[in-house]
Amino acid sequence: MKKARIALVGNPNCGKTTLFNLLTGSRQHVGNWPGVTVEKKEGSLSYEDYDIEFIDLPGTYSLSPNSIEEKITRNFIVDEKPDIVLNVIDGTTLERSMYLTTQIIDTGVPFILAVNMYDEVMNKGLDIDLAKMEILLKAPVVMLIASREEGAVPLLKAIIKTLGEHPSKKIMVNYGEEIEQAISDIMCSLAGSLPELYDPRWLAIQMIQQDRDIIESSHKNGRFEAWEAIAEKHVAGLRAVYKEDPDDILSEKRYGFILGIIRECVRVRKTTLHKIDITEAIDTVLLNKYLSFPIFALILWLTFQMTFLAGGFFSYWITRGTMMLSTFIHQMMPSGMLKDLMTDGIISGVGSVLAFLPQIIILFLIVAILEDSGYMARVAFIMDRMMHLLGVHGKSFISLFMGVGCNVPGIMAARTLENDDDRKVTVLINPFMSCSARLPIYILIAGMFFGKAAGTVIFSLYFLGILVAIGTAKFLKIFFFRNKSVPFVMELPPYRTPTLKSLLIHMWERSSQFLQKMGGVILVGSILIWVLGYFPRTTAFSDRVSDMERVAAVTPSVALYDKIDAAKSAEQIENSYIGSIGKWIEPFFKPLGFGWKEGVALMTGVIGKEIVVSTISVLYETGENNSSVLRSKMTAEGMTVTSALGFLVFVLLYIPCLATISAVLRETNSIKWTIFSVFYGIGIGYLLGFAVNYFGKLLY
Secondary structure (H helix, E strand, O other): OEEEEEEEEEOOOOOHHHHHHHHHOOOEEEEEOOOOOOEEEEEEEEEOOEEEEEEEOOOOOOOOOOOHHHHHHHHHHHHHOOOEEEEEEEOOOHHHHHHHHHHHHHHOOOEEEEEEOHHHHHHOOEEEOHHHHHHHHOOOEEEOEHHHOEOHHHHHHHHHHHHHOOOOOOOOOOOOHHHHHHHHHHHHHHOOOOOOOOOHHHHHHHHHOOOHHHHHHOOOOOOHHHHHHHHHHHHHHHHHHHOOOHHHHHHHHHHHHHHHHHHHHEEEOHHHOOOOOHHHHHHHHHOOOOOHHHHHHHHHHHHHHHHHHHHHHHHHHHHHHHHHHHHHHHHHOOOOHHHHHHHHHHHHHHHHHHOOHHHHHHHHHHHHHHHHHOHHHHHHHHHHHHHHHHOOOOOHHHHHHHHHHOHHHHHHHHHHOOOHHHHHHHHHHHHHOOOOOOHHHHHHHHHHHHHHHHHHHHHHHHHHHHHHHHHHHHHHHHHOOOOOOOOOOOOOOOOOOOOHHHHHHHHHHHHHHHHHHHHHHHHHHHHHHHHHHHOOOOOOOOHHHHHHHHHHHHOOOHHHHHHHHHHHHHHHHHHOHHHHHHHHHHHHHHHHOOOHHHHHHHHHOOOOOOHHHHHHHHHOOOOOOOHHHHHHHHHHOOOOHHHHHHHHHHHHHOOOOHHHHHHHHHHHOOHHHHHHHHHHHHHHHHHHHHHHHHHHHHHO
16 A cells, blocks of 8 residues: 555635544544644544545644644655645635735645635625636635535545646746845755755745744754845845835735736635625624623533533442442451452542543533534634633633633643633643632531631632632743733634534544543552552551440440441551541641641542542541531541531642643643642742731631
């Protein structure tokens, strides 16, 4: 089989990824581009005599190296030299979409133009003469409706035909007499000393545009100074003639080229000139000055309800299933360390992650529907002004909203942000959103110490998380990402009906990544916490346990045996390595108003915040639902109303769970920022927790 490599390139929302999924199906894998967090998608397809590898490059509007996506796309085309660049464009927005096409033409790499969304082209009353466009571009032009799986076969035939042809005369964008003369002079100076990677015409154009990346990469060449001198001479001449920067001149010429193609190849049917655009009609309601936010709030509420009500139903049965499995193993396996590891370590730890899966799947399904329909772009538009308070883009709100359900998918949702700095800031502030796993802790502690005011306290914690996120975003933007943000267009694509296949692919892609990346971390972490709590084994228990055992020998009671087991478990944990660590770190928590038991619970909460509640119950030898007894015992050991509030503030802000830490590491691709996230959370949590406890004592 012959091998070929095809690069898929196009604007965001042009249907490029839908086409990629159509061509490659399940034969694809997702990773990250080296050194950055932008997704790298590769897939394969066998057709006729070729084994074709498709690379789905990031969506971008141009090849100007202003953003990571643009750099990745430009560098792959220029450096890797794919056999064909498959340029997917939205047929309803030719003028905007083909700007990227003109830059692909400049690279000199063979290309195919795939005019997608042709059903919408026809609905708008546009007739595109594809045959004439093919002649003018001197490249294959294919009609596609990727969402309906139409046009894939003609596209594949065009790919095979192009692969089998010898390179012929290529189309060139004519930039006018003065610029073409400059290009010609620079190309002459490059002759005989040109870096092998670069097409001479493309390199000359980049030097006229003063592309710093290309200029810096050319410094190693001995004749670079001669190239630069000639380029600077022509740039100065062009500025004198046109009274503007050469980059702007080139852009104008490219748009002139595009408009010429459109005039020759596109006709508008008179019968549809006054047809009402359905997208504009819907946007008059959804983007209405007064209705947009209430409608969006309603959609958020419905999303939240569906995710956690429907997901909660399935989570309940997953939890029941893990409990049944644990009980089965407990009954079938002989007593010993292996059984305890299986039931209390592996099944308990991994089961807590599996319980999240239904919510993750439902949430990603809803988000996929909102994305594919075109509404999610409107969400970013609606929230953009508000999100600028954080110093980030409106799309960050989507990530933060998802973080309220679970920080992990919220952090993963930051991938939709085009700018790398905005993406990192959004990832780093997401852990301050109160995830659903923290809610049981809020309910337990607030219910015990604040009574009827518990609801107000819980609401205040959610609001405090938002305030800390805003302050952190401002801090990061001022000190770390001050001059790095690049503005970008927030496109509002037309509304479309999502296809079931596309929704399922998107949903499974993200959900499977959640399991693969987070499951391993949780498994290792659960085993580690179990080992620390299991060793060393306590053989001699306190006199109190001995007294209870003597009473049980005389008057056996199930309740008493349960109490003995709980007491032994508490003493085992207290005397174990994790108990020793808890005693060691107790001075750290004293200023916050609570002791080593709460400290140990917070440590186990790094695995999953739900574990905090059960750990507290075990350490205080009481059931989770016996709140009155639990409060009396916690109060007896020094917990007050103010220290309880400080504890809740610390729970909100301190180290996120291991799954979230892993997500931060994956999405920032930086150990430095992951460590920053952990210690910044501890620091801000400690500071605010101490302030609440200290000033609370003065006021309460």
